[in-house]
Amino acid sequence: MLFHSADAHGHCMDVDLPAPQAREVLEEEVSRYTNHICDLRSRINSLAPVSVLHSEILCEIFLRAARGVNDYEGRHWRSKYGWISISHVCRHWRSVALSCSVLWSELHLPHASHEFLQELLVRSGTAPLTVTYLKWETSGWGGHAVTAPTSLEQVAMAMILGSYHLERVRSLSLTFGHTGHDEILRLLNGPAPLLESLDITCVSMSDISSDAYDCVHQFIHHPETRRLRRLELYNLTMRWSTIVLPQLTHLNIRSEGRFTLLVDVEELMSSITYMNNLEELVINNALKPKPFDMSTVSNTFALPRLHTLSIQEGCSNCVHLLNRLEVPSLLYLNLGVSHFSGSIRSWLTQYRRRH
Structure with missing residues (x-):
């Protein structure tokens, strides 16, 4: 030819x-x-105005775009990593995105496949990790329900919460349905020196085994888990009389009200007494009913840094808590009191005047 x-x-x-x-x-x-x-x-692209931006500025723009997509889109699986299209615009942007380890440090399960999860762990380098497990499925009535983790998802969580990667976790949020919580909670058996935020939500109020509770208790008290500042628990009752977390700045305890999940107010107070650094305290439907007795006087203790206090409880527990707490820095008080009576209303009016 x-x-x-x-x-x-x-x-x-x-x-x-x-x-x-x-x-x-x-x-x-x-x-x-x-x-x-x-x-x-590529040479034409290099002449574009956006190309004069330094890599650090581009990385910050990418981070804001990724966080904005996740905040706006909610639970839809495509939204969690839809921002990756940023890295497909041009070779320069891809190079910057791949060099920004923080950009790849948010792990959303089950939105990330096992292979993609491994790639995220590699690309995130040594950056602190934000780990979220939340699995929603559409119910027959068009709503959403939390379902149990599959075996592959449990393997993925085991990979993340293994001793090496657990030491990189800065924020951990776990939301469980009816089953599967024990297997994952048992993975919390190592040090987490970077952990600052822990959120455990049990939507279905399923019973959690005692050894899973023990794992959580030992986890938050591990000598190397000293950076924990924010603790949020939903339908998860701890043995508060044995919990000492003076480093906490935010504590949020909520429950759907099943009696076996409720805690005695005095037991909870015995733990909060040591939390001198608390800035926000939220207690919502988590306390056992307590007979109202205006004559009962307990020792008070101060939370000098507390600026936000939210209590959604029965009137007796509300009054008891407010009687016990000295909050000189309080800026915001939210009370949801049930079963009002004239004497309680009068007491709350006097309390508001004093503060």
Whole structure:
């Protein structure tokens, strides 16, 4: 076959080759021109105004875009990692995105497949991890329900919460349905020196085994888990009389009100007494009913840094808590008191005047 081609210097020449070889030569020539066009386009892109931005600024823009997508889109699986399209715009943006380890440090299960999860762990380098497990499925009535983790998801969580990666976790949020919580809670058996926030939600109020409770208790009291500042528990009753967490700044305890999940107010107070650094305290439907007795006087204790206090409880527990707490820095007080009586209303009015 005789056809025109160009040598390495771009000079045109006639070539007589068999068809297979001629095809190979032509494909090489197409590849060479394609690469040259890509290079020209990259040079054109380098002249765009956005290209003058430093890599650090671009990385910050990418981080804000990723967080904005996750906050706005909610639970839909495509939303969690939809921001990755940013890295497909051009070679420069992809290079910047891959070099920004923090950008890949948010792990959402089960939205990330096992293979993708491994890639995220590699790309995130040594950056602190934010780990969220939340699995929603559409119910028959068009609502959403939390379902149990599959075996593959449990394997993925085991990979993340293994001793090496657990030491990188800064924020951990676990939301469970009817089953599967024990297997994952048992994984919390190592140090988490970077952990600052722990959120455990049991939507279905399922019973959790005693050894799973023990794992959580030992986990938050581990000598190397000293950075824990925020603790949020929903339908998870702890043995508060044995919990000492003076480093906490935010404590949120909520329950749907099943009696076996409720805690005695005095037991809870015995733990809060040591939380001198608390800035926010939320107690919602989590306390056992207590007979109202205005004559009962207990020792008070101060939470000098507390600026936000929210209590949604029966009137007796509300009054008891407010009687016990000294909160000189309080800025916001939210009370949801049930079963009002005249004497309680009068007491709350006096309390508001004093504070």
